[in-house]
Amino acid sequence: MHLKSLRLFMAVVESGSFVAAAKKLNTVQSNVTTHIKKLEEELGVQLIQRAGQVRPTSAGLALVEYAQSMLSTHDKAVALFQNQTKACGHLRIGAMETTTALRLPPILATYHAQYPEVDIHLTTGPTAELAEQLLSGQLDCAFVAGPLKHEHYYGLKAFDEQLVLVGAEPMASMPSVETLTASAFLAFRQGCSYRQRIELLLASHGINASRIFEFGSLDAMLGCVAAGMGYALLPSATVEAHRHRFEVHTLALPAPIAQVDTYFVAAQPNTWTPALERFAATVRESVSATRHSPTAA
Amino acid sequence: MHLKSLRLFMAVVESGSFVAAAKKLNTVQSNVTTHIKKLEEELGVQLIQRAGQVRPTSAGLALVEYAQSMLSTHDKAVALFQNQTKACGHLRIGAMETTTALRLPPILATYHAQYPEVDIHLTTGPTAELAEQLLSGQLDCAFVAGPLKHEHYYGLKAFDEQLVLVGAEPMASMPSVETLTASAFLAFRQGCSYRQRIELLLASHGINASRIFEFGSLDAMLGCVAAGMGYALLPSATVEAHRHRFEVHTLALPAPIAQVDTYFVAAQPNTWTPALERFAATVRESVSATRHSPTAA
DNA sequence: GCCATGCTATCTCAAAAAGAGATAGAGATG
DNA sequence: CATCTCTATCTCTTTTTGAGATAGCATGGC
The missing domain is CATH 3.40.190.10 (Periplasmic binding protein-like II)
Structure with missing residues (x-):
């Protein structure tokens, strides 16, 4: 079962016509027929009534619910990674005790205000533990002392x-x-x-x-x-x-x-979720702001 | 984004290996690589970390949730139509006033006891209205007086x-x-x-x-x-x-x-949802039972 | 330090599938 | 009864997929 087939199926159900569905999805009517037929073969039931008016059968109506679920989930996933929606999901941050106490609160506050949909998980621990957790994938990013010795990892000097x-x-x-x-x-x-x-x-x-x-x-x-x-x-x-x-x-x-320099470390940027991407941006902004306007160090 | 790609992706995440994922889904490792790569290109992020151990990146972990949702929905849909699960969903029944009062209660009770997952919508009305609603797809089946004049429709003499x-x-x-x-x-x-x-x-x-x-x-x-x-x-x-x-x-x-014969009518059996299929079976059983053991007519 | 092992990326070729166009046939409309 | 619209089917081209072979890279044992 291809998502494209489901998309064509939904278009047929909504428009009540194979031709209209084809136009809507920039393809040709014969392709619509083929896809619907394949779906029907796969499920072993007729999904669309063609005689008279074109509309979903009882089975087709049942499939509609599943198709909508799958397609909307797909759209959400794509939209998320394309940054077409606000960041959401989880963000697992690690930080040293001292960083957590002093540096993190304003950053987290700014971030949370802008991306309230993100679930933040904050883990506190010493540098070595945090580094290990980051490397093993239990953290998305961390604030640690000194740059991470590991290459292939992203590091940003955040605070000295x-x-x-x-x-x-x-x-x-x-x-x-x-x-x-x-x-x-x-x-x-x-x-x-x-x-x-x-x-x-x-x-x-x-x-x-x-x-x-x-x-x-x-x-x-x-x-x-x-x-x-x-x-x-x-x-x-x-x-x-x-x-x-x-x-x-x-x-x-x-x-x-x-x-002692505190670094913001994470895996390579091309592996980041949008939530992490925005968090890194927030950290960068916060860092450059405090660096350019030297308030209480 | 193909469902097959997501399935391979999940297999890689679960097994921690491209080779194992390929074996699990009866394919070849090179195909796994290609599918994962395509997913990554499509979403613009790296989903799997290959260096060292193979495991999902932050972005990959985020996709896992969406992938699970889509795949499980797909599996449910397939299982439903393959009759591998108990019937569920909706069943819209139409019946005449007199049928509803006398004949339907035992049938509905039997059916509901066996398929409690099905939401039953019962519409009462005269034959002509019911027939129209059935033909326009507002009903899945109906009990009407006399056979439906429409050909291509399923009809079962239920009660006389x-x-x-x-x-x-x-x-x-x-x-x-x-x-x-x-x-x-x-x-x-x-x-x-x-x-x-x-x-x-x-x-x-x-x-x-x-x-x-x-x-x-x-x-x-x-x-x-x-x-x-x-x-x-x-x-x-x-x-x-x-x-x-x-x-x-x-x-x-x-x-x-x-x-006056009361007919159980519906669209062709190959358009039926499992819920409707089971209901038709229940009706058939009920009819043959009362016919063979002539209790109070 | 070297070799063996296991894993993934890449390349290539054959097979399958998708897409587009043309056409036939069915049903509705006037 | 003629016409119009819509879907099914056929065919051909293009694209994609799948499988195998191989190269490259990292890990672990000796």
Whole structure:
């Protein structure tokens, strides 16, 4: 059963004429006859009454319902990919905890306002996990630290974060090696790229094995830092955004360790759904907007 | 977009391999490649990721939903006409008032018990109206008086009714010409074949223009006959079924006028929906059952 | 690091199908 | 009864499909 046959069938039913149906679909009457006949053979029933007036038989009328369903589904699918309709369907986004907290809300709000038909699924996790999920097809796109090592993947530098050392007490300069060695560090669970930076930072000071506590949420981490449990390494902007809720102090770090770029990554653009395409556009716009008008970094 | 392409696409998605998909649908791998490629060209997006493991891209995943809808609708349609599923859909039945009252209930009950998925639409009306509706495609089948004059139509003699003269007073023999001329006759609205019989009956007695009242319902008619408003011509079995509610008297009539056959009529069997096919079967069974075991006629 | 294996893309040729035109036949109309 | 309109059928050309063979690429084991 070809969709074209169904389309011709519907045209015949609607116009009540083979000739009219042929004209409507830019073909020839003999083709209409052939297609209808083939449909009838395939289903084993006569679908169109030709004698007298041309109209669907009982069986034809029954087929109409199925044909309409199939054709409209087909049209919807085509229209969707042709961007003739508003984006719809699902969009599975992954993001780091810190990105989710600070950068994502305005973007998601803008996107959702413009494409309310899209079901957004937001997954939070460390970079390594997100990358794996993206590669295995469980995510459509993700915000991760650093560009994806994988080639053949789309990457857009979205935000650059400055990591700062966060502690309970004011710091004028880097704490001493003794202090650092004795202190605990608070980080997100395994796979977080910021955690790798902690180890980098410690290594640069000759310290190799400090105690690291794993946290699942940003709030818990900041709360524990404020309570003097230890140090954390977090994006400056994130800490600033939460400063009114937690009494913590920060110390800027040297660029090589401090600078972490957050990338928007996804598969190649030619594999994108319209929903993803529009989301990428929203991200791009948001990025260029904040970059050109340097508001609170 | 061909349904076959979608089927291959789904097989690839499900099996994660072009070769496996080809085997599953009894074809060759190169055909799978071609079909998928064509789909991708048509929609302008890559649907399947080939590098590494073969799996749907974001766009492919979006198409899956549409493809499933179209394919399952197609399968349902085919299964329906192939009688691989229980009958479903609509069934528009037409019947005369008297048939509806007496003959139809057991048939409809049997049918509905066996095919509860079928939506039954029952239209009541006089023979002429029903025939017109059947011919214009507004009905799938009908119970009418006498065979349909139209050829190319299916007709099954379902019941034979004996018309009797119904009056308020006991009748030993045919009322006199004077009585008949002075009396009113009660009949269904224009188009009812029983009404033609009244005119036939009167004509056979040399009376040509008697007063005829039109009624829409059997109950009203019998009630008015019992009240002495006039005579009616009705199937004996119908009157018998209502005798406990109305005090009326009947008189048998000579066969040529009395005998009226009720036919089950429909378009040719090769145009029937499965629902109609099963209904015709139910009618046939019901007819042969009552014919072989002569219970109350 | 090399080879074997398994997978997909591409090419080619034969077969099938679709499309378009011409014509015949059926039914409606005046 | 003549005419007009519509569908079925036939035929020929063009296009598409299907199947096989082969090349190219990645993966996994040795």
